Amino acid sequence: xTLTDHDLSELLAAVQAGEMTETxxxxxAWVLQQLIETELTATIGAAPGQRADxxxxxxxxxxxKLLTTQAGDIEVxxxxxxxxxxxxxxLERRRRIDRALFAVVMEAYVHGVSTRSVDDLVxxxxxxxxxxxxxxxxxxxxxxxxxxxxxxxxxxxGFPYIFADATYVKARVRxxxxxxxxxxxxxxxxxGGREVLGLAVGDSxxxxxxxxxxxxxxxxxxxxxxxxxxxxxxxxxxxxxxxxVGAAWQRCRVHFARNALARVPKASVDMVAxxxxxxxxxxxxxxxxxxxxxxxxxLAGQFPDxxxxxxxxxxxxxAFAAFPIAHWKKIWSTNPLExxxxxxxxxxxxxxxxxNDAAVLRLITAVIVDAHDEWQVAERRYLSEESMxxxxxxxxxxxxxxxxxxxxLTA
Numbered sequence: 001x002t003l004t005d006h007d008l009s010e011l012l013a014a015v016q017a018g019e020m021t022e023t024x025x026x027x028x029a030w031v032l033q034q035l036i037e038t039e040l041t042a043t044i045g046a047a048p049g050q051r052a053d054x055x056x057x058x059x060x061x062x063x064x065k066l067l068t069t070q071a072g073d074i075e076v077x078x079x080x081x082x083x084x085x086x087x088x089x090x091l092e093r094r095r096r097i098d099r100a101l102f103a104v105v106m107e108a109y110v111h112g113v114s115t116r117s118v119d120d121l122v123x124x125x126x127x128x129x130x131x132x133x134x135x136x137x138x139x140x141x142x143x144x145x146x147x148x149x150x151x152x153x154x155x156x157x158g159f160p161y162i163f164a165d166a167t168y169v170k171a172r173v174r175x176x177x178x179x180x181x182x183x184x185x186x187x188x189x190x191x192g193g194r195e196v197l198g199l200a201v202g203d204s205x206x207x208x209x210x211x212x213x214x215x216x217x218x219x220x221x222x223x224x225x226x227x228x229x230x231x232x233x234x235x236x237x238x239x240x241x242x243x244x245v246g247a248a249w250q251r252c253r254v255h256f257a258r259n260a261l262a263r264v265p266k267a268s269v270d271m272v273a274x275x276x277x278x279x280x281x282x283x284x285x286x287x288x289x290x291x292x293x294x295x296x297x298x299l300a301g302q303f304p305d306x307x308x309x310x311x312x313x314x315x316x317x318x319a320f321a322a323f324p325i326a327h328w329k330k331i332w333s334t335n336p337l338e339x340x341x342x343x344x345x346x347x348x349x350x351x352x353x354x355x356n357d358a359a360v361l362r363l364i365t366a367v368i369v370d371a372h373d374e375w376q377v378a379e380r381r382y383l384s385e386e387s388m389x390x391x392x393x394x395x396x397x398x399x400x401x402x403x404x405x406x407x408x409l410t411a
Contacts, residue, residue, distance in 0.1 A: 029074040032067070036088045040079045043086055057081045067091070085377035140362070147365040150372075151198055155217065158224020159187035159197070160391055161327075161383075162247075163337040164240075165230060166205045167344055169364075171354035180357065181205045182344070182364055183213050186337055188330075190224065192381035192388045196340075196372040197222065199364060201357045207235030207242075214243040226391060227319065229334055231255045251316040252334045253280060256309075263305045272306060275299065280332065285321035292318065326387045336382075340371055 041047045045054035062077030079086055166183045173180075181204050185197040197217055202209045228240045229250040240249050257276055264272045275295050282288040292314060300307040310317070320332040330336070347367050354360045375382075 025074055029076060032074070032090070033076050035090055036076060036079065039088050039090070040086055044081070057083045065091070087377075143362060143366070144358075147362060147369065150369050151365060152220065155195075155197060155221040158190045159195075159222060160190060160224055160226040160388070161188040161331055162197070162225050162228045162244075163187070163230070163334055164210075164228060164236065165334050165337045165341060166233075167341045169348050169354060169360055170352065171357060171360050173357070177353055180354075180360055181209070182360065183210065184337065184340065184344075184368065185213070185217060186340065187222070188382055188388075190388055191385045192383040194336075194375045194382040196368045199361075199368060201360050205233060205235060207238040210236050210239035211242055214239055218243065227323065227331060229331055231334065232259070232313075232316075248319045248322065249316055250319040250331060251313055252332075253317060254333045254335060256313060256317055260306045260309050263309075264303060268303070272299065272303060276310075280328075284325065285318075288318055288321045324387050324390050327383055327391075330383060340368065343367055343371065
């Protein structure tokens with residue numbers, strides 16, 4: 001695309017008149033694309049088709065990305081590489097989340113639940129004046145379609161490892177502000193890559209809700225589950241045993257230690273914590289089990305409650321030991337999911353109280369889609385493909401997917 005002096009004169013006149021014409025929109029898209037391609041050339045050390053010793057990777061097509069600008073919505077192509085990943089510095093990685101946050105705040109404004117702080121936030125996000133209901137509907141509809149497609153996408157291939165956890169936010173339900181449970185599941189594919197499998201919003205983190213959520217994942221194609229990692233929540237544990245028959249359950253060692261240390265006098269916390277950590281510092285499964293028995297005996301005299309907890313949790317706490325040693329540090333706790341929950345909390349804290357469950361689902365889905373996308377372009381997999389191949393013979397397989405109806409995630 002080449003701009004003549006006449007084109008530039010028309011553009012200048014349109015801008016000065018405050019008119020954003022189609023020519024302006026196309027021009028903005030062209031300029032952005034050229035900047036992206038120039039940055040990519042500098043990043044990989046070679047232009048398209050150029051032979052150069054400085055080249056570090058090859059181009060591998062583009063993926064479309066919609067941008068909202070003052071000239072209107074425009075689409076640019078984000079270059080893909082055969083090795084590594086690239087994202088142009090002139091674009092914001094968090095744009096999808098910010099649009100979701102904007103839509104949630106506007107929806108709260110329209111529903112009459114805004115406060116002075118919400119009004120200030122709307123202005124900070126670029127809306128200097130009032131917001132029309134039609135604008136709210138347009139942005140929400142655009143977002144909801146994309147996010148719903150992500151939540152209901154087919155889950156292709158097996159996921160040997162599943163991480164499950166819940167977090168809580170405040171929302172209005174039937175005129176009252178109540179706590180809403182947001183359950184999230186992530187998985188590790190057979191090739192070692194990670195994905196966000198799904199999420200749902202409900203009244204409480206009980207067994208029925210968890211079972212419905214897990215069945216919705218199964219109905220979308222989730223198979224091959226060998227180990228589920230989660231906190232010790234009785235409803236969650238029951239749902240895992242009910243839906244993922246034959247799969248092992250790993251009780252998160254971090255949550256367990258936190259619960260155990262709550263029963264220890266402050267002066268002895270460091271000593272008991274260090275003793276428990278030695279269980280997980282052993283070189284193989286045999287020594288792991290022996291060390292847990294030894295620590296249980298050592299603590300029985302002075303801290304009988306902790307010793308009893310260790311003994312009762314022995315099977316669930318050491319489930320990781322049946323899997324490859326190279327995986328242990330990645331599967332004996334829910335820490336990877338806790339980091340995602342931390343990002344969810346950071347983004348939802350800005351809103352405070354959501355106007356409804358749909359707003360909760362919209363913003364949190366945008367957060368996890370962004371994390372999911374970053375995992376897909378990461379240079380390193382969560383676990384190596386070679387090490388994942390070694391778990392194929394572990395006798396922890398599940399039956400065919402259950403026929404129950406999936407959970408309605410839009411409720």
